[in-house]
Amino acid sequence: MNTILIAVISVAVLGLVCGIMLAVASKVMAVKEDERFPAIRECLPGANCGACGYAGCDGYAKALASGSETRINLCVPGASATVSALSDVLGVESEEKERQVAVVRCRGTKDAAEYKAEYEGILSCAAAKMYYGGEGKCIYRCLGYGDCAKVCPEDAICLENGIAHVDPRVCIGCGLCRKECPNGIIQLVPVSRRVMVLCRNRDRGAATRKECKNGCIGCMKCVKTCEHDAIHVTGNLAEIDYDKCVGCGKCAEVCTTGCIVSADLSQIK
Amino acid sequence: MKSAVLIIMTAVFVNNYVLQQFLGICPFLGVSKKLNQATGMSIAVIFVMCLATAVTWPIQYYLLTPASGAYDLGFMQTVVFILVIAALVQLVEIVLKRYIPSLHKSLGVYLPLITTNCAVLGVCIANIDAEYTFGEAMLNSFGSGLGFFLAMVLFSGVRSRIEGNDVTESFNGLPITLIAAAIVSMSFFGFTGVVENLFG
Numbered sequence: 054m055n056t057i058l059i060a061v062i063s064v065a066v067l068g069l070v071c072g073i074m075l076a077v078a079s080k081v082m083a084v085k086e087d088e089r090f091p092a093i094r095e096c097l098p099g100a101n102c103g104a105c106g107y108a109g110c111d112g113y114a115k116a117l118a119s120g121s122e123t124r125i126n127l128c129v130p131g132a133s134a135t136v137s138a139l140s141d142v143l144g145v146e147s148e149e150k151e152r153q154v155a156v157v158r159c160r161g162t163k164d165a166a167e168y169k170a171e172y173e174g175i176l177s178c179a180a181a182k183m184y185y186g187g188e189g190k191c192i193y194r195c196l197g198y199g200d201c202a203k204v205c206p207e208d209a210i211c212l213e214n215g216i217a218h219v220d221p222r223v224c225i226g227c228g229l230c231r232k233e234c235p236n237g238i239i240q241l242v243p244v245s246r247r248v249m250v251l252c253r254n255r256d257r258g259a260a261t262r263k264e265c266k267n268g269c270i271g272c273m274k275c276v277k278t279c280e281h282d283a284i285h286v287t288g289n290l291a292e293i294d295y296d297k298c299v300g301c302g303k304c305a306e307v308c309t310t311g312c313i314v315s316a317d318l319s320q321i322k
Numbered sequence: 323m324k325s326a327v328l329i330i331m332t333a334v335f336v337n338n339y340v341l342q343q344f345l346g347i348c349p350f351l352g353v354s355k356k357l358n359q360a361t362g363m364s365i366a367v368i369f370v371m372c373l374a375t376a377v378t379w380p381i382q383y384y385l386l387t388p389a390s391g392a393y394d395l396g397f398m399q400t401v402v403f404i405l406v407i408a409a410l411v412q413l414v415e416i417v418l419k420r421y422i423p424s425l426h427k428s429l430g431v432y433l434p435l436i437t438t439n440c441a442v443l444g445v446c447i448a449n450i451d452a453e454y455t456f457g458e459a460m461l462n463s464f465g466s467g468l469g470f471f472l473a474m475v476l477f478s479g480v481r482s483r484i485e486g487n488d489v490t491e492s493f494n495g496l497p498i499t500l501i502a503a504a505i506v507s508m509s510f511f512g513f514t515g516v517v518e519n520l521f522g
Contacts, residue, residue, distance in 0.1 A: 055393070056393055056394070056395070059393050059395065060395050060397075060398050063385060063395065063398075064398060064401065064402060064405070067385075067402060067405060067406065068405060071405060071406065071409035072409075074409065074413060075409060075412055075413055075416070078413055078416045078417065079416055082416050082417060082419070082420035082421075083420075084419055084420055084423075175486040175487075176486075176488060177486070180486070
């Protein structure tokens with residue numbers, strides 16, 4: 054009886070001492086948090102994708118709360134809804150930010166592209182790239198080992214027929230895949246423009262032809278067709294200037310190799 | 323001096339908490355994917371192990387089983403140790419957050435994660451079972467933490483090699499990780515007897 058009593062009392066006292074100690078410590082040594090922080094954090098979508106350049110949504114909210122960051126339009130997944138919510142909390146004028154989706158700029162599927170070697174090393178694009186620029190003849194192409202798919206927080210990227218595809222319905226436009234791609238062929242496209250050049254090959258037209266059936270050969274047809282001066286060929290490759298593009302899709306109609314593609318991305322979601 | 327080296331070497335190699343006694347397997351498998359995470363976790367474990375021993379050793383000898391022999395609460399050891407370690411780690415976290423934010427940031431989530439880690443509790447109880455003096459107990463805790471660190475760093479290397487390989491689909495993920503852990507563990511059995519023969 055006596056032993057049990059001592060045990061109960063000593064453990065209870067020990068627990069009480071620990072509890073009081075923690076309670077006092079948490080009061081005395083409380084770190085002051087900016088009272089705006091929870092409100093700001095509430096506006097952010099919580100995807101923790103890192104597209105804003107901070108370590109997750111908490112990091113961005115902290116920077117906004119402390120005033121070290123003044124730009125409120127950095128959040129890509131949240132798009133305009135987040136910007137307007139943040140502008141209410143912070144009292145800053147909001148700027149519209151259109152939803153963007155990632156696009157893999159390559160159509161060098163297994164049946165379209167020519168191969169120079171077979172690669173049996175580590176299954177990652179970065180490793181394949183180091184080995185003579187990958188197994189395809191075209192060194193600008195999608196390497197097809199899915200480094201982008203591995204970093205995608207939304208699982209929006211799938212690998213099919215040797216190249217990666219982004220599902221625009223699921224893509225939040227965080228741009229993590231763009232940073233990961235060793236060939237830099239992933240681009241963020243505003244959804245309303247709906248045209249994109251699905252090639253990054255900068256070789257001369259004749260050389261491109263030998264490497265891939267679907268490559269851009271720099272024939273200038275799209276440049277001549279465009280009424281808005283929005284498409285230019287630089288370094289044997291057509292590039293769309295999305296500030297000028299209105300998304301009419303006429304360039305896609307005349308493209309000889311079919312590397313310019315028109316698709317209504319805004320309607321998909 | 324000789325016995326100090328013996329205690330640390332034994333704790334690191336022969337009685338390695340992860341690879342020989344199979345304690346702390348959860349962080350060993352969970353946080354060993356990347357080297358920087360593995361080191362962060364291990365440093366937090368070393369820190370907490372030493373801290374926990376510094377507190378639980380006096381509690382055992384002055385509160386649970388006092389030298390006067392008035393009463394014996396040895397059976398309450400596990401409960402009391404868990405309670406004290408958990409409270410202590412929480413307190414340390416609060417203190418660090420207030421006074422050393424940079425250290426708090428680098429220990430990060432690992433500190434609360436190991437509040438009731440079995441390796442931490444295990445080393446506290448092992449110190450009592452081995453009837454170490456306070457100094458020896460601290461050395462043993464530090465050595466055990468170092469052993470955990472060694473196992474984590476080694477295994478994060480092994481895992482990064484596995485990541486790059488084409489593993490049979492049925493073994494992909496956790497199964498191949500467990501097999502790799504078993505092989506690393508077996509290699510540590512080679513240390514059995516080495517330390518005793520060197521110093522004993």
